[in-house]
Amino acid sequence: MSASLTDSLTDPLTDDQLNAAGGKLEAVRKALNEVLFGQEALIDQVLICLLSRGHLLLEGLPGLGKTELVRALGSVLGLEAKRIQFTPDLLPGDITGNPLLQEVDGQRKFVFQPGPVFANLVLADEINRASPKTQSSLLEAMQEHRVTSMGERHILPAPFFVMATQNPIELEGTYPLPEAQLDRFLFKLNIEANGPEVLQRIVQQRRLGEDANSPQVLAQGELLELMALTHRIHLPDVVANYIARLVYATQPGQSKASACIKYGASPRAAIGLAAAARSRALLHRRPNASYEDVRAIAPSVLQHRLVLDYHARLEGMTGQRIAGDLLTEVPAHAGELPPVVRERI
């Protein structure tokens, strides 16, 4: 697969390449499902996010397996994973690293000591508990995959993913993430509570205080190759057009669903949507993205990028619900049909 990958970055994928990639991703899926029971859809979304080189914001109640997911992911993908517990007194340097005065070759110099952000997989736990200044320290790392300290740039290891979690309750003493910060996250996923069958399985197979052991099924290099393969997934013009219309419809006044939106999604969202659609196609062993891919990942990409107005928030509207309304309102097919012709149901 490596040889064919380096041949051309634009050649369409062959069925063999698709099957090989699909097989590897299937193994990762299976390994993660062994750790996180009953969260198949969540695991698919996480994998899509990783393949798209995107960062992930997980929202859910404590104890639903957010930290477990990140740890298992690092283990299965053979990535160096680090966890940062965000607290109000956390400083930016505690994340990115600090220059320390040290004696080197008889001279005193500031030597940069890398922070926990220097890892392949960074778990920013309860990110909304840190101050905005500290939260913003992640901006450069997330967007440009580097850290600048005292004028020196320090490149982060590749691949680099940030998986942040936040708790929807206990909002006292928290700092909501600013829009610029939210826009850096490709997906925002909500972790739902498990059903009784899944809970029974968890009870039977897991013990308190014991970490689940996840075997590594993918080398770091293989993950990079899979990420590169997503670039060769074809994005048809009609699908690109659908993405554009969908994102444009989030702008206030451009659709009925956007009536309660104060600020719509950015072009970065459209780019992320296209990348995620490609990744989902690869996950399903298809050489091209389709409307279904866009529909499947659009709520995760759009929900945290929609800034709702005051009234909508008072009425309990959420970005996820509006994203669903947008999918209903914006037709996948471009071009209006005449009133005398209708789609066959």
Add this chain to the structure above:
Amino acid sequence: MSESPVFREAWIRHAAVLSRLVRAGWWWAWFVKGLLPGSALCGLALLTVRILDGSAYNIWLLYGLFLTIWAWVAIRKSSAQRLSEPQALSRLDVSLGFHHRLVSAYDGVAAWPEVPVRVIPPLRWNLPATLPPAALAACLLLFAAALPLPAAREELRIEREEPVAWTETAAFVEALKRGELVQPEALESLEKQLETLREKPREEWYRQGTLETTEQMRQQVERDARTLQRALEETSALLGLAMSRQEQLTADMREQMTSMLQDLLNDLGENGLPLSEDLLSRLQTLDLDQLPQMTPEQQQQLQNMLDQACESMGQCMIAGGMPGTLDADTLAELLALMEILGAGGNPGETPGASPLTFTDQHPELAANNPFALNNPDMSRAALGDLLQVTEGEHEVETGTAGGPAGALGSEGRAGETVWRDSLLPDEEKRLQQYFQ
């Protein structure tokens, strides 16, 4: 990647079907926008034309022209809204669950999938939205074309027949043509006048201007016809008199009669309806002084010719709705002449005096032979006119006198004379002509 031209062709064909369907849908959507107002206007125009009893042909022609032009406009408008091939393939993709395999194949990044045995088009006509406008347009036109109009309109239509004066004049001209009494040029001129009037739109036939023109033409024709008829009759009477009394004519009388004949010939030739060349030339060569040299057969022939002309003219005038009559002045003049000539004459040889003229000669009125007279020409009949005289008998009291005092002493004969005495044959003939 395997590339199958057959599959490609088949899928493109399916996409083209979809594209044509959408284009036809847009065409219809645009066409309906003009169809309904156009049909409503056409229906309105049809109704108006029917009420005014005009021709609907031009309305239908305009409607057809409008539909043609609007159909062309709709084609132009709909061509911008057609479905592109990728869009059509995309719809097929979604419909068949191909996850945009067809679009990818179209873009050259995947192989064309096999064509299923049956591909159900993902789009179809929305008949509830398609048919009502067409049905409504058809109903509008049907309503306008078939709506029963009130009976008053039928009466109006009858009134739109050409004026009676035209029909009568045309019949008069036709009769004159058949009789060859009048020069053809004059008749052609008359026909042209009629044609000019008939070429006017029907709605103008009964307008004031047309009716005035018709009346003037009619009066002129009638005047000319009567002049011709009078001149013919007078000429006939004059010649008859000259032939029957040629031995008794003095030179003065002959000169007077020649002068009268010349005046009559002028009337015959210079009239608006001039006598035919043939008859006129024969009359113009006639010399009263030469009458005695003519044989009785020649004289009779000449007299017959004039009599026939008079009769023919009378029939033409009847055909043209102009009952013939002899001019009162001329009649008086001739009677005066006849009176001069008839003094001391034999009553059995001459028509004799008028029954109402007091002379010493008893007129032969043939009053014992009454006959029916009627006038079939009702065109000028008015209330109170005498339409028919039939044979009948008066109930006369036949009882003898000598009744009681104050009773009728004498039966009397004055009134009886009027109805019992019959007219002379010539007078009867003229009277018949009058009532015919």
